Amino acid sequence: MNRPQGICxxxxxRLRDPAYRLGIGNDxxxxxxGRQLILGGVRIPFEKGPVGHSDGxxxxxxxxxxxxxxxxxxxxxxxxxDTSPKWKNASSLLFLRHVRRLLDQAGYAILxxxxxxxxxxPKVAPHIPRMQKKLAATLGLRPHQVSIKAKTGEGVDxxxxxxxxxxxxxxxxxxxxxx
Ligand code: MG
Numbered sequence: 001m002n003r004p005q006g007i008c009x010x011x012x013x014r015l016r017d018p019a020y021r022l023g024i025g026n027d028x029x030x031x032x033x034g035r036q037l038i039l040g041g042v043r044i045p046f047e048k049g050p051v052g053h054s055d056g057x058x059x060x061x062x063x064x065x066x067x068x069x070x071x072x073x074x075x076x077x078x079x080x081x082d083t084s085p086k087w088k089n090a091s092s093l094l095f096l097r098h099v100r101r102l103l104d105q106a107g108y109a110i111l112x113x114x115x116x117x118x119x120x121x122p123k124v125a126p127h128i129p130r131m132q133k134k135l136a137a138t139l140g141l142r143p144h145q146v147s148i149k150a151k152t153g154e155g156v157d158x159x160x161x162x163x164x165x166x167x168x169x170x171x172x173x174x175x176x177x178x179x
Contacts (some may be wrong), residue, residue: 019175025076026168027058027064027157031057039117039124039165040131040148041093041138046122050165053082053089058167059117059148060092063135064099066113066171071106096138108173110139111115114147118159124150 020048031037040059050056064076073079080087080095080104087095103110113135117124128150132143139146153160 005006006091008037013035017175019073021070021173023066023068023070023171023173024169025062025067025168025171026071027065027076028164028166029044029056029058030158030164031162036137037122037165038092039119039127039167041091042130044122044127045125048162051158054080054087054092054095055089057092058165059115059131059169060096060135061170062167063115063171064092064095065100066101066115066169067096067110067173069075070171070173071103071108073102076174093134093138096135101137103173107176109176110141110145111172111174112145113139113141113169113171115149115167115169117148117150118153118156118168120152120160168176 029050029052032051033048035048035051035056037046038055038057050058053070060075061076068074068076076095083146096101128148131148132146136143136146158164159166
């Protein structure tokens with residue numbers, strides 16, 4: 001009954017401005033012939049690739065949204081509008097680098113990312129270690145902080161019919177000590 005008021009206030013402040021924050025993101029791109037298939041910044045040889053204004057890297061886009069969401073900084077469409085000629089055919093690693101800077105400026109550090117790619121063909125698994133290295137380097141992380149999983153669409157929905165590539169991501173960020 002007689003709790004010290006200072007502790008209650010500190011607890012309330014922590015709830016209002018938590019040290020740890022989660023974000024989720026997902027993305028889907030239609031696949032068409034004549035486009036390069038790029039996932040996690042890695043080019044995967046295949047006869048089709050994502051249709052998009054940028055390079056259509058669904059994994060990088062899902063991670064951007066997860067990071068922006070964790071920091072409540074909006075979404076990828078707000079920061080990189082697909083009407084801007086600046087981003088036409090741009091490498092999505094540029095988006096990730098920019099998002100990392102936004103988080104830095106807002107006083108957040110990235111703790112870890114987990115993600116899942118949905119693609120019917122080709123097999124993604126052999127390329128995952130390279131994607132982890134590339135994404136980690138872009139975000140200033142170690143590869144083990146960036147988890148990437150892959151699954152098919154079991155022959156159903158747009159992924160399963162080979163019409164689309166999908167990615168889902170979740171990110172955990174922490175308020176950095178300096179903020
Ligand atoms: Mg996208």
